[in-house]
Amino acid sequence: MRTWQHWLPAALVPLGLAAATLAASLQAGAAVTLPEKSTAEILAMIGTSDVRALSGTLEQNSELGLPELPRTGPTAVPGAASVLELLSGSHTARVYLDSPDKARLQILDQLAERDVVLNGSELWLYNSADNSAAHAQLPAAKLPAAGLPESRIPRPAGPLPSRPAMPIPEQLAQHFLAAVEPSTEVTVGQPSRVAGRSAYHLVLNPRSTETLVESVAIDVDSETGLPLGVELRARGQAEPAFSLAFTELSLAVPDAGLFSFVPPPGATVEELAAPAKPAVPPTPGTKPADPAVPPLPETPGGPAAGGVTVSGSGWDTVIGLPPGTVAFGADPLLAQATQAVPGGRAVSTALATALLLDDGRVYAGMVPLERLQSAAMTR
Numbered sequence: 001m002r003t004w005q006h007w008l009p010a011a012l013v014p015l016g017l018a019a020a021t022l023a024a025s026l027q028a029g030a031a032v033t034l035p036e037k038s039t040a041e042i043l044a045m046i047g048t049s050d051v052r053a054l055s056g057t058l059e060q061n062s063e064l065g066l067p068e069l070p071r072t073g074p075t076a077v078p079g080a081a082s083v084l085e086l087l088s089g090s091h092t093a094r095v096y097l098d099s100p101d102k103a104r105l106q107i108l109d110q111l112a113e114r115d116v117v118l119n120g121s122e123l124w125l126y127n128s129a130d131n132s133a134a135h136a137q138l139p140a141a142k143l144p145a146a147g148l149p150e151s152r153i154p155r156p157a158g159p160l161p162s163r164p165a166m167p168i169p170e171q172l173a174q175h176f177l178a179a180v181e182p183s184t185e186v187t188v189g190q191p192s193r194v195a196g197r198s199a200y201h202l203v204l205n206p207r208s209t210e211t212l213v214e215s216v217a218i219d220v221d222s223e224t225g226l227p228l229g230v231e232l233r234a235r236g237q238a239e240p241a242f243s244l245a246f247t248e249l250s251l252a253v254p255d256a257g258l259f260s261f262v263p264p265p266g267a268t269v270e271e272l273a274a275p276a277k278p279a280v281p282p283t284p285g286t287k288p289a290d291p292a293v294p295p296l297p298e299t300p301g302g303p304a305a306g307g308v309t310v311s312g313s314g315w316d317t318v319i320g321l322p323p324g325t326v327a328f329g330a331d332p333l334l335a336q337a338t339q340a341v342p343g344g345r346a347v348s349t350a351l352a353t354a355l356l357l358d359d360g361r362v363y364a365g366m367v368p369l370e371r372l373q374s375a376a377m378t379r
Contacts, residue, residue, distance in 0.1 A: 032191040032198045034222050039186045042200045042220055046177065049225030053098045055258075056195065056249035058168065060091045062242050064349035095168055096254040104258050105167070119259040126261065133263045136272040169244055173218045173227035176204060183207055183314030194219045194228040195246035211235075211315035211366050212351050219245070234350035241350040311375045315366055318375040323360030341369070343376075 037045075094106040101121075107114040112129035123136040180186055189201035199219040206213050214233040221228050229245025263269050307322035338345040344357035346369050354364040355372040363372040 032193050034191040034198055034200060037188070037200060039188055039202065042188065042202055043177065043180075043186070045200075045225030046173065046220055046227060047225075049221075051224050051226045051251060052100070053253040054226075054249060054251050055096045055254045056094070056246045058093045058095060058244060059247050060093070060242075060244045061240070062089060063237070063239055064241055064351060093167075096258050098254050098256075098259065102259045104254075115261070117259060117261040119261070122261075124261040124263075126263070126267070131264060131267045132270070133267050134270045134272050167244070169218075169227040169230045169246065172230045172244065176216050176218070176230075180204060189217070191222070192219055194221075195249040197228060197249065198222045199228050206315040208315045210368075210371065212353075212368065213315055213366050224251070232351055237350055309375075311378070312365070312367075312371075316371070318363055318365040318367060318372055320375060321362040341373070346372075 092108045094104075094108065096102075096104040101118065103116070103118045105116040109129070112127065114128070115124070115126040117124040117126070118138075121138045123138055125134045126132070183206060185205045185207060187203045187205070189203050192199050192201050199221055202218045202220060204216040204218070206215075212234055214235045214237070217231040217233075218227050219229040220226070228249065229243070231240045231245075232242045234241040309320035309322075311318045311320070338347050338356070341355070343359075344355060346356065347354040348369055352364065352366045353369050353372055354362060355369065355376060356362055357376060361376065363376050365372060365375075
């Protein structure tokens with residue numbers, strides 16, 4: 001039985017707690033002249049942006065210090081290592097969105113393609129490498145008739161998400177912008193051009209000296225307020241550590257046929273069980289959490305829902321998952337990307353760290369390993 005993690009892109013897998021907090025890189029274009037705006041005005045543009053249809057090409061580049069892992073062949077197994085593979089090197093994807101319940105993501109591998117296709121309550125996942133597909137009938141969930149762009153996809157609950165979050169710059173930007181004060185200094189840089197569109201350039205600098213993050217930069221479309229790219233730099237590292245940005249973008253409604261999926265001839269199809277009950281959609285005006293991104297809570301400390309613990313605050317936040325939350329299994333490539341530490345293994349990158357303990361607990365944050373070990377000792 002293949003697990004859900006086998007199918008989803010990195011942003012949707014629990015291990016992405018360590019690295020999904022990594023935002024992505026801005027592709028700076030030629031010099032651009034735009035009307036001057038304050039940080040508050042640009043933040044307001046993002047908050048009121050209502051782009052609900054788009055199609056585009058995304059480029060991701062990573063300099064996290066992770067090894068390049070094989071994408072095909074006998075050692076390219078599913079599980080945690082495939083998540084790390086998506087967080088190393090460079091990747092190209094096509095994304096299509098139309099309203100809250102129509103989305104398609106195509107991850108273009110060197111010799112194959114992985115697809116996530118949502119059409120209403122129908123969810124399909126396909127891997128051309130072995131011509132295999134998985135299908136799920138998602139529970140009905142009322143979506144807000146209108147609201148901020150981040151309300152496009154409700155938060156998942158259970159083994160399957162009620163709606164798959166698309167790993168696009170908007171998702172990453174909203175995470176970092178959700179808690180910019182008082183732990184962050186926000187400034188406006190020089191305008192740029194991304195995917196042929198003029199953009200304002202926001203720079204977020206953590207006030208903390210403990211976090212691994214040096215800065216986060218967000219390119220914001222000057223016309224719609226849609227985040228077009230996000231860049232994260234690590235302390236002591238000259239080049240961006242992780243980058244994601246549109247290289248092509250159209251705001252026209254995609255062809256409806258893109259959201260209809262029929263398994264190719266000969267494909268093996270697996271039916272996936274839906275959650276026992278539908279996820280509760282966010283209240284209009286609130287900011288739902290990205291399933292793969294640890295929040296930056298305003299009030300740290302103590303257990304959260306589902307036994308999740310939170311220690312620290314802002315950029316120093318450490319998220320703890322109880323035993324049994326994440327099943328890594330005997331993934332042979334996991335050892336290649338982790339290091340042995342007392343009581344378990346650790347994934348250390350330029351921007352974030354995850355501690356995988358032998359008792360099944362997981363701790364993650366944008367902090368050094370020592371900070372995670374300290375948090376684990378107090379639980």
